[in-house]
Amino acid sequence: MTDFSQFHFSQKLTQWYEIHKRDLPWRNTTNPYYIWLSEIILQQTRVVQGMPYYYKFVEAFPTVFDLAAADEAEVLRLWQGLGYYSRARNLHKTAKMVVDEYDGVFPDSYQELLKLKGVGSYTAAAIASFSYNEPVAVLDGNVYRVLSRVFGIETDIASNEAKKVYSEYAQALLPTNNANTHNQAIMEFGAMQCTPGTPSDCMFCIFANECVAHAQGRQAVLPIKSKKVKVKERFFHYFLLEQNEKFVMRKRVGRDVWEGMYDFYLLEPSESSQLDDLLEQDHWLKEVISNAVILNESGNFTHVLTHQKIQTKFWHIRVNADFSLNLPENHAFYNLSEVDDLPKSTLVNNYLTQESKILA
DNA sequence: AACTCGTGGGC
Protein backbone atom coordinates (compact mmCIF):
# COMPACT_ATOMS: atom_id res chain seq x y z
CA MET A 1 0.00 0.00 0.00
CA THR A 2 1.11 3.52 -0.75
CA ASP A 3 2.69 5.49 2.09
CA PHE A 4 0.32 8.37 2.76
CA SER A 5 2.38 10.06 5.47
CA GLN A 6 3.80 12.82 3.30
CA PHE A 7 0.71 13.13 1.19
CA HIS A 8 -1.62 15.28 3.32
CA PHE A 9 -4.48 13.80 1.33
CA SER A 10 -7.21 14.48 3.85
CA GLN A 11 -5.96 17.94 4.76
CA LYS A 12 -5.91 19.08 1.14
CA LEU A 13 -9.22 17.45 0.49
CA THR A 14 -11.09 19.00 3.39
CA GLN A 15 -9.58 22.42 2.71
CA TRP A 16 -10.81 22.17 -0.87
CA TYR A 17 -14.20 21.06 0.42
CA GLU A 18 -14.70 24.03 2.71
CA ILE A 19 -14.27 26.34 -0.27
CA HIS A 20 -16.14 24.45 -2.97
CA LYS A 21 -18.90 22.52 -1.20
CA ARG A 22 -22.47 22.90 -2.33
CA ASP A 23 -25.09 23.94 0.18
CA LEU A 24 -27.28 20.83 0.19
CA PRO A 25 -30.20 20.49 2.61
CA TRP A 26 -29.07 17.17 4.11
CA ARG A 27 -25.72 18.72 4.97
CA ASN A 28 -27.34 21.08 7.46
CA THR A 29 -28.36 18.32 9.83
CA THR A 30 -26.98 15.35 11.72
CA ASN A 31 -30.43 13.85 12.28
CA PRO A 32 -30.02 10.24 11.13
CA TYR A 33 -33.57 10.12 9.77
CA TYR A 34 -32.88 12.90 7.28
CA ILE A 35 -29.39 11.61 6.53
CA TRP A 36 -30.82 8.14 5.86
CA LEU A 37 -33.62 9.54 3.70
CA SER A 38 -31.19 11.53 1.57
CA GLU A 39 -28.78 8.61 1.18
CA ILE A 40 -31.47 6.20 -0.02
CA ILE A 41 -32.77 8.79 -2.48
CA LEU A 42 -29.28 9.49 -3.79
CA GLN A 43 -28.33 5.86 -4.45
CA GLN A 44 -27.46 5.70 -8.16
CA THR A 45 -29.18 9.06 -8.53
CA ARG A 46 -27.91 12.55 -9.34
CA VAL A 47 -28.36 15.30 -6.78
CA VAL A 48 -30.47 17.42 -9.15
CA GLN A 49 -32.77 14.49 -9.78
CA GLY A 50 -33.13 13.48 -6.14
CA MET A 51 -33.45 16.93 -4.62
CA PRO A 52 -37.18 17.50 -5.28
CA TYR A 53 -37.94 14.04 -3.89
CA TYR A 54 -36.02 14.79 -0.71
CA TYR A 55 -38.15 17.88 -0.14
CA LYS A 56 -41.35 15.97 -0.91
CA PHE A 57 -40.52 13.21 1.57
CA VAL A 58 -39.43 15.55 4.34
CA GLU A 59 -42.66 17.48 3.97
CA ALA A 60 -44.92 14.42 3.74
CA PHE A 61 -43.09 12.45 6.43
CA PRO A 62 -41.34 14.81 8.87
CA THR A 63 -40.45 11.94 11.21
CA VAL A 64 -39.79 8.23 10.92
CA PHE A 65 -43.12 7.67 12.69
CA ASP A 66 -44.99 9.44 9.90
CA LEU A 67 -43.25 7.32 7.28
CA ALA A 68 -43.87 4.10 9.18
CA ALA A 69 -47.57 4.93 9.48
CA ALA A 70 -48.02 5.39 5.73
CA ASP A 71 -49.22 2.75 3.27
CA GLU A 72 -46.64 1.27 0.95
CA ALA A 73 -48.59 2.50 -2.09
CA GLU A 74 -48.47 6.02 -0.67
CA VAL A 75 -44.68 5.82 -0.36
CA LEU A 76 -44.33 4.39 -3.86
CA ARG A 77 -46.60 7.12 -5.24
CA LEU A 78 -44.32 9.78 -3.78
CA TRP A 79 -41.29 7.92 -5.16
CA GLN A 80 -42.94 7.72 -8.60
CA GLY A 81 -40.58 8.80 -11.38
CA LEU A 82 -37.38 8.30 -9.41
CA GLY A 83 -36.80 4.66 -10.38
CA TYR A 84 -35.33 1.68 -8.53
CA TYR A 85 -38.57 1.28 -6.59
CA SER A 86 -37.20 -1.37 -4.26
CA ARG A 87 -35.58 1.60 -2.54
CA ALA A 88 -39.02 2.95 -1.68
CA ARG A 89 -40.33 -0.42 -0.53
CA ASN A 90 -37.27 -0.97 1.65
CA LEU A 91 -37.49 2.61 2.89
CA HIS A 92 -40.96 1.89 4.19
CA LYS A 93 -39.98 -1.47 5.71
CA THR A 94 -37.03 0.09 7.47
CA ALA A 95 -39.12 2.94 8.85
CA LYS A 96 -41.48 0.41 10.38
CA MET A 97 -38.53 -1.60 11.69
CA VAL A 98 -36.98 1.46 13.33
CA VAL A 99 -40.29 2.31 14.98
CA ASP A 100 -41.11 -1.24 16.06
CA GLU A 101 -37.71 -2.57 17.05
CA TYR A 102 -35.65 0.55 17.85
CA ASP A 103 -38.37 2.64 19.48
CA GLY A 104 -38.12 5.17 16.65
CA VAL A 105 -34.44 5.88 17.26
CA PHE A 106 -32.01 5.02 14.47
CA PRO A 107 -29.13 2.67 15.33
CA ASP A 108 -25.93 4.61 15.98
CA SER A 109 -23.23 2.28 14.68
CA TYR A 110 -22.11 1.03 11.29
CA GLN A 111 -22.72 -2.61 12.21
CA GLU A 112 -26.25 -1.99 13.47
CA LEU A 113 -27.13 0.23 10.52
CA LEU A 114 -26.14 -2.58 8.15
CA LYS A 115 -29.07 -4.62 9.47
CA LEU A 116 -31.59 -2.20 8.01
CA LYS A 117 -33.15 -3.15 4.67
CA GLY A 118 -31.84 -1.06 1.82
CA VAL A 119 -28.81 -0.02 3.87
CA GLY A 120 -25.64 -1.58 2.51
CA SER A 121 -21.98 -0.89 3.20
CA TYR A 122 -21.96 2.53 1.55
CA THR A 123 -25.14 3.85 3.17
CA ALA A 124 -24.26 2.46 6.60
CA ALA A 125 -20.88 4.21 6.42
CA ALA A 126 -22.52 7.43 5.25
CA ILE A 127 -25.06 7.52 8.08
CA ALA A 128 -22.53 6.41 10.70
CA SER A 129 -20.05 9.11 9.72
CA PHE A 130 -22.45 11.95 8.88
CA SER A 131 -24.67 11.49 11.92
CA TYR A 132 -22.28 10.06 14.49
CA ASN A 133 -18.81 10.83 13.09
CA GLU A 134 -17.92 7.15 13.29
CA PRO A 135 -14.59 6.65 11.47
CA VAL A 136 -15.70 4.34 8.68
CA ALA A 137 -14.86 5.28 5.10
CA VAL A 138 -17.55 5.61 2.46
CA LEU A 139 -16.95 3.80 -0.83
CA ASP A 140 -19.17 4.92 -3.68
CA GLY A 141 -18.70 5.65 -7.37
CA ASN A 142 -17.02 8.97 -6.61
CA VAL A 143 -14.53 7.42 -4.21
CA TYR A 144 -13.65 4.63 -6.65
CA ARG A 145 -12.91 7.24 -9.31
CA VAL A 146 -10.84 9.57 -7.11
CA LEU A 147 -8.75 6.77 -5.59
CA SER A 148 -8.22 5.01 -8.89
CA ARG A 149 -6.90 8.15 -10.54
CA VAL A 150 -4.86 9.67 -7.73
CA PHE A 151 -3.15 6.39 -6.77
CA GLY A 152 -3.24 4.76 -10.18
CA ILE A 153 -5.26 1.77 -8.98
CA GLU A 154 -5.93 -0.48 -11.97
CA THR A 155 -8.26 -2.94 -10.26
CA ASP A 156 -11.46 -3.30 -12.25
CA ILE A 157 -14.16 -1.67 -10.12
CA ALA A 158 -16.66 -4.21 -11.45
CA SER A 159 -14.57 -7.12 -10.21
CA ASN A 160 -15.13 -9.02 -6.98
CA GLU A 161 -11.87 -7.92 -5.40
CA ALA A 162 -12.40 -4.21 -6.07
CA LYS A 163 -14.36 -3.55 -2.92
CA LYS A 164 -11.59 -5.00 -0.74
CA VAL A 165 -8.76 -3.23 -2.58
CA TYR A 166 -10.38 0.19 -2.64
CA SER A 167 -11.72 -0.06 0.90
CA GLU A 168 -8.18 -0.45 2.23
CA TYR A 169 -7.12 2.78 0.55
CA ALA A 170 -10.28 4.61 1.60
CA GLN A 171 -10.00 3.52 5.22
CA ALA A 172 -6.26 4.24 5.40
CA LEU A 173 -6.86 7.79 4.17
CA LEU A 174 -9.63 8.49 6.67
CA PRO A 175 -8.62 10.53 9.73
CA THR A 176 -10.29 8.96 12.75
CA ASN A 177 -11.27 12.32 14.21
CA ASN A 178 -12.82 13.87 11.11
CA ALA A 179 -14.78 11.14 9.35
CA ASN A 180 -17.83 13.27 8.67
CA THR A 181 -16.13 16.06 6.77
CA HIS A 182 -13.59 13.79 5.07
CA ASN A 183 -16.27 11.48 3.69
CA GLN A 184 -18.38 14.40 2.49
CA ALA A 185 -15.30 15.95 0.94
CA ILE A 186 -14.07 12.98 -1.05
CA MET A 187 -17.50 12.43 -2.59
CA GLU A 188 -17.93 16.11 -3.36
CA PHE A 189 -14.48 16.15 -4.90
CA GLY A 190 -15.43 13.24 -7.15
CA ALA A 191 -18.69 14.86 -8.12
CA MET A 192 -17.43 18.37 -8.78
CA GLN A 193 -13.70 18.17 -9.62
CA CYS A 194 -12.59 14.62 -10.41
CA THR A 195 -15.53 14.03 -12.73
CA PRO A 196 -16.18 11.03 -15.00
CA GLY A 197 -14.80 11.10 -18.49
CA THR A 198 -12.18 13.78 -18.93
CA PRO A 199 -12.18 16.41 -16.16
CA SER A 200 -11.93 19.93 -17.52
CA ASP A 201 -9.24 21.40 -15.28
CA CYS A 202 -6.84 18.82 -13.89
CA MET A 203 -4.14 21.49 -14.29
CA PHE A 204 -5.39 23.26 -11.20
CA CYS A 205 -6.33 20.19 -9.17
CA ILE A 206 -5.10 20.06 -5.59
CA PHE A 207 -3.60 16.65 -6.41
CA ALA A 208 -2.05 17.67 -9.73
CA ASN A 209 1.46 16.93 -8.40
CA GLU A 210 0.62 13.51 -6.99
CA CYS A 211 -2.12 12.17 -9.28
CA VAL A 212 -0.97 9.14 -11.25
CA ALA A 213 -3.73 9.49 -13.83
CA HIS A 214 -2.83 13.12 -14.44
CA ALA A 215 0.86 12.31 -14.83
CA GLN A 216 0.07 9.58 -17.34
CA GLY A 217 -2.84 11.30 -19.04
CA ARG A 218 -5.06 8.37 -18.13
CA GLN A 219 -8.01 10.21 -16.54
CA ALA A 220 -10.36 8.98 -19.24
CA VAL A 221 -9.57 5.28 -18.70
CA LEU A 222 -9.51 5.28 -14.89
CA PRO A 223 -11.21 3.80 -13.09
CA ILE A 224 -11.32 0.64 -15.18
CA LYS A 225 -14.83 -0.81 -15.40
CA SER A 226 -15.26 -3.92 -17.49
CA LYS A 227 -18.79 -5.21 -17.49
CA LYS A 228 -21.18 -4.11 -20.16
CA VAL A 229 -24.87 -4.49 -19.69
CA LYS A 230 -26.84 -6.79 -21.95
CA VAL A 231 -30.09 -5.18 -22.95
CA LYS A 232 -33.02 -7.51 -23.40
CA GLU A 233 -35.79 -6.45 -25.74
CA ARG A 234 -39.37 -7.00 -24.60
CA PHE A 235 -42.73 -6.44 -26.28
CA PHE A 236 -45.71 -5.23 -24.26
CA HIS A 237 -49.34 -4.90 -25.29
CA TYR A 238 -51.17 -2.99 -22.59
CA PHE A 239 -54.97 -2.98 -22.54
CA LEU A 240 -56.59 -0.11 -20.68
CA LEU A 241 -59.98 -1.62 -19.98
CA GLU A 242 -62.68 0.93 -19.19
CA GLN A 243 -66.24 0.23 -18.14
CA ASN A 244 -68.79 2.60 -16.64
CA GLU A 245 -66.24 5.37 -15.99
CA LYS A 246 -63.96 2.96 -14.17
CA PHE A 247 -60.58 1.58 -15.21
CA VAL A 248 -58.96 -1.79 -14.66
CA MET A 249 -55.56 -1.52 -12.99
CA ARG A 250 -53.25 -4.35 -11.99
CA LYS A 251 -50.78 -4.38 -9.12
CA ARG A 252 -47.45 -5.80 -10.29
CA VAL A 253 -46.09 -8.66 -8.21
CA GLY A 254 -43.12 -10.99 -8.47
CA ARG A 255 -39.56 -10.64 -9.61
CA ASP A 256 -39.79 -8.15 -12.43
CA VAL A 257 -39.51 -4.43 -13.01
CA TRP A 258 -41.88 -2.07 -11.20
CA GLU A 259 -42.86 -4.46 -8.41
CA GLY A 260 -45.62 -2.92 -6.32
CA MET A 261 -46.49 -0.40 -9.02
CA TYR A 262 -49.77 -0.42 -10.94
CA ASP A 263 -50.31 -0.90 -14.66
CA PHE A 264 -52.91 -2.38 -17.00
CA TYR A 265 -53.88 -5.78 -18.29
CA LEU A 266 -50.75 -6.95 -20.06
CA LEU A 267 -49.87 -9.39 -22.80
CA GLU A 268 -46.21 -9.99 -23.45
CA PRO A 269 -45.49 -12.02 -26.57
CA SER A 270 -41.93 -13.16 -27.14
CA GLU A 271 -41.78 -11.18 -30.36
CA SER A 272 -43.56 -8.32 -32.05
CA SER A 273 -47.12 -9.47 -32.73
CA GLN A 274 -50.45 -8.43 -34.20
CA LEU A 275 -53.63 -8.11 -32.15
CA ASP A 276 -55.39 -11.00 -33.89
CA ASP A 277 -52.56 -13.36 -33.04
CA LEU A 278 -52.54 -12.18 -29.42
CA LEU A 279 -56.26 -12.75 -29.02
CA GLU A 280 -55.97 -16.31 -30.28
CA GLN A 281 -53.69 -16.93 -27.29
CA ASP A 282 -55.96 -15.20 -24.78
CA HIS A 283 -59.60 -16.16 -24.98
CA TRP A 284 -60.59 -14.13 -21.93
CA LEU A 285 -59.43 -10.94 -23.61
CA LYS A 286 -60.93 -12.03 -26.93
CA GLU A 287 -64.31 -12.38 -25.26
CA VAL A 288 -63.92 -8.98 -23.57
CA ILE A 289 -63.03 -7.21 -26.79
CA SER A 290 -65.90 -8.82 -28.64
CA ASN A 291 -68.10 -6.99 -26.14
CA ALA A 292 -66.25 -3.68 -26.37
CA VAL A 293 -65.16 -0.81 -28.56
CA ILE A 294 -61.53 -0.02 -29.30
CA LEU A 295 -61.36 3.71 -28.50
CA ASN A 296 -57.71 4.11 -29.43
CA GLU A 297 -54.67 2.16 -30.57
CA SER A 298 -51.52 3.98 -29.56
CA GLY A 299 -48.33 4.29 -31.52
CA ASN A 300 -45.22 2.51 -30.31
CA PHE A 301 -43.72 3.59 -26.99
CA THR A 302 -40.06 2.68 -26.58
CA HIS A 303 -39.06 2.64 -22.94
CA VAL A 304 -35.39 2.10 -22.17
CA LEU A 305 -34.19 0.75 -18.83
CA THR A 306 -30.72 -0.29 -17.76
CA HIS A 307 -31.20 -3.93 -18.75
CA GLN A 308 -34.29 -3.78 -20.91
CA LYS A 309 -35.74 -2.06 -23.93
CA ILE A 310 -39.50 -2.35 -23.82
CA GLN A 311 -41.55 -1.80 -26.99
CA THR A 312 -45.12 -1.08 -25.99
CA LYS A 313 -48.44 -0.61 -27.70
CA PHE A 314 -51.44 0.56 -25.67
CA TRP A 315 -55.04 -0.29 -26.46
CA HIS A 316 -57.81 1.77 -24.91
CA ILE A 317 -60.84 -0.51 -24.72
CA ARG A 318 -64.33 0.58 -23.65
CA VAL A 319 -66.25 -2.45 -22.49
CA ASN A 320 -70.00 -2.50 -22.96
CA ALA A 321 -71.80 -1.38 -19.80
CA ASP A 322 -73.83 -4.55 -19.45
CA PHE A 323 -70.99 -7.01 -20.05
CA SER A 324 -70.11 -9.03 -16.97
CA LEU A 325 -66.36 -8.57 -16.51
CA ASN A 326 -64.65 -11.12 -14.26
CA LEU A 327 -61.22 -9.71 -13.54
CA PRO A 328 -58.06 -11.81 -13.26
CA GLU A 329 -55.97 -11.91 -10.08
CA ASN A 330 -54.45 -8.61 -8.91
CA HIS A 331 -56.77 -6.61 -11.17
CA ALA A 332 -59.46 -4.23 -9.90
CA PHE A 333 -61.61 -1.26 -10.93
CA TYR A 334 -60.63 2.30 -10.04
CA ASN A 335 -62.18 5.64 -10.90
CA LEU A 336 -60.09 8.33 -12.55
CA SER A 337 -59.10 10.01 -9.29
CA GLU A 338 -58.01 6.71 -7.79
CA VAL A 339 -55.99 5.86 -10.91
CA ASP A 340 -54.17 9.14 -10.52
CA ASP A 341 -53.31 8.31 -6.90
CA LEU A 342 -51.86 4.87 -7.67
CA PRO A 343 -48.08 4.52 -8.10
CA LYS A 344 -47.27 3.96 -11.77
CA SER A 345 -44.18 3.54 -13.91
CA THR A 346 -42.98 6.35 -16.12
CA LEU A 347 -43.98 4.26 -19.14
CA VAL A 348 -47.59 4.04 -17.94
CA ASN A 349 -47.60 7.69 -16.91
CA ASN A 350 -46.31 8.81 -20.29
CA TYR A 351 -49.15 6.95 -21.95
CA LEU A 352 -51.82 8.27 -19.58
CA THR A 353 -50.62 11.82 -20.15
CA GLN A 354 -50.84 11.44 -23.91
CA GLU A 355 -54.13 9.57 -23.82
CA SER A 356 -55.83 12.15 -21.60
CA LYS A 357 -54.86 14.90 -24.05
CA ILE A 358 -56.19 12.93 -27.00
CA LEU A 359 -59.49 12.25 -25.29
CA ALA A 360 -59.87 15.75 -23.84
C1' DA B 1 -21.14 -13.92 -7.68
C1' DA B 2 -23.28 -12.54 -11.74
C1' DC B 3 -27.53 -10.50 -12.46
C1' DT B 4 -31.30 -7.34 -11.67
C1' DC B 5 -33.51 -3.19 -10.41
C1' DG B 6 -35.29 3.09 -13.38
C1' DT B 7 -34.73 7.35 -14.91
C1' DG B 8 -32.75 11.36 -17.02
C1' DG B 9 -28.87 14.01 -18.64
C1' DG B 10 -24.52 14.64 -21.27
C1' DC B 11 -22.01 14.18 -25.31
Add this chain to the structure above:
DNA sequence: TGCCCAAGAGT
Protein backbone atom coordinates in the same frame (compact mmCIF):
# COMPACT_ATOMS: atom_id res chain seq x y z
C1' DT C 1 -28.05 7.68 -31.93
C1' DG C 2 -26.17 4.91 -28.68
C1' DC C 3 -23.55 4.72 -24.75
C1' DC C 4 -22.07 6.07 -20.19
C1' DC C 5 -23.26 6.76 -15.74
C1' DA C 6 -25.23 8.78 -11.09
C1' DA C 7 -24.14 9.41 -2.98
C1' DG C 8 -25.77 0.88 -4.39
C1' DA C 9 -28.40 -2.99 -2.59
C1' DG C 10 -30.64 -7.47 -2.84
C1' DT C 11 -30.53 -11.97 -4.41
